[in-house]
Structures are given as structure tokens and as C-alpha cells.
Amino acid sequence: MTDKPVFMEIESPVQFSELSPGMYAVNCKERFNAELTQNFLQCAAYSASPDYFRSTFLGILLPYYLHNANNLMVGVLGNLDLAGMFLPDLEKVEPKIAGARSATGSVVDFLRGIAAAIPDNGSLLFNNDAVNICLTLLKAACGRSIDSTGLSGIDIASPLVTESPSHAAAAFIGMVAWTIVSLGGSGTVSGSSSEGRIGLKWVRPEGAGQAYMPGKENSASILATAGGLAFAAGMALVIENWTENEGEVSLVVG
Secondary structure, three states, rough: OOOOOEEEEEEEOOEEEHOEEEEEOOOOOOOOOOOHHHHHHHHHHHOHHHHHHHHHEEEHHHHHHHHHHHHHHHHHHHHHHHHHHHOOHHHHHHHHHHHHHHHHHHHHHHHHHHHHHOOOOOOOOOOHHHHHHHHHHHHHHHOOEEEEHHHHHOOOOOEEOOOOOHHHHHHHHHHHHHHHHHHHOOOEEEEEOOOOOOEEEEEOOOOOOOOOOOOOOHHHHHHHHHHHHHHHOEEEEEEOOOOOOOOEEEEEEE
């Protein structure tokens, strides 16, 4: 891919099949600085190392993983505290020790799940397996106050055709990062797919107030970087209807 990556604001409805590789914004008034967006696009598009950007996106998600791991640890520490309170009544202590042991297993499984979703190198195909790895990272970042049950709508019957599956996967993790920081700890996330397209949508409840988790200030930069990675993969990144309370992003075969 040698052309200059394109950033355009277009009108709805979107004809996904007619888009060339690049980044497109639909009904996203005043969300993007065109010059900065173009700079991020070019930086990511011309990079030979998509793993660098994938790691950057995971770094953005790290506070969410730590927050959720801490919530799981409450089950461990709470049971241990109760066990201490019940001493020396072993009949009451033993169930709390068992509960702490079970809660410890949940923490270990959570961390192992994240570790397993961070492969050493990119896949040769951008298929359901690659998508499910990214969705594992998304679900692990959601936590208790985000409903992620709608992700079952994503199902790729055959691999999406890309010029670089590793760039495509990195772009999708960028979509995941944008979704998580936009939700900021509460709301719903859903997924959808059709021929040549895969998408994520997030919605925050009305009156949710300010997000209590970090990263929202980097939202536009995350998308622009993901857009450059999509361009390098020969794909288009489409952002639709981005407001304070909702937004949608799609990765489309160009």
C-alpha cells in the first residue's frame, strides 16, 4: 500500500461495498481534527510493525484489566476476612476458606484468559479465530457494569480478505480500545457482521454522567491509528453516529 491514506466525512446511508481503503466518518460532527487525524493515519499506515500499535491499544486497556482483576480479588479478600472473624469456629471458617480458594481460581482464569489472547505473532488469516481473540480482550475489559452479551452477533463465515491480516487484527483491537474507553465503565456493547464487514457498537445510558475510567480523551487518536492500520490492510474503517452516549465503528473490506 503506497498511496496516501484518505480521511473523509461522508453522508449516510453508507455503501460499504463501494468504499476504498481509508477512514470515513458519518454523522460525527466536530469529533475529528482533520490534520491530526491525517497524521495519525499516515504514521500507522506506513508502519511495518502492527504489533507496536496492538501493544499500544492493550496498554490503553490495561487500567480496565487491573480494575476488573481488583474486583475479582474482593472475593478472595472478603472471604479471608470473614474466615478470620469466625475463628476459632472451624465449621464457619472452612466454607470461607473454600470460597477464597474458588475466588482465587477466578482471578487466575481471568489473567490467563487475557494472556492467551495476546499471541506472539500475527495470524495468517483474519478469520473467526482472530476475531474471537480480540473479543476475549474486549470482554475482559468490560467489567460488571457493561453488558457485552450482544457480541454473539459477530460471525465471519469466511476470512475477510486483507492485504495484511496482522494489520487488520491490530485495527480491530483499536476498535475494541475505542469502544471500551468510550463506555468508560458502564453501558452496553454489541457486535455485528455481514459480508466483508465486522462492527462494534456501544451505548451509554442516558444520565450516566462523566466516565469514571481513563482514556476517553484519546478516543479520536485511537480511531485514527486504527484507521491507518485498516488502510495498510487494504480495508476501510467507518465511524458512525459518534455522540457522548453512543457510537459505532466498522472494519470493511476495501
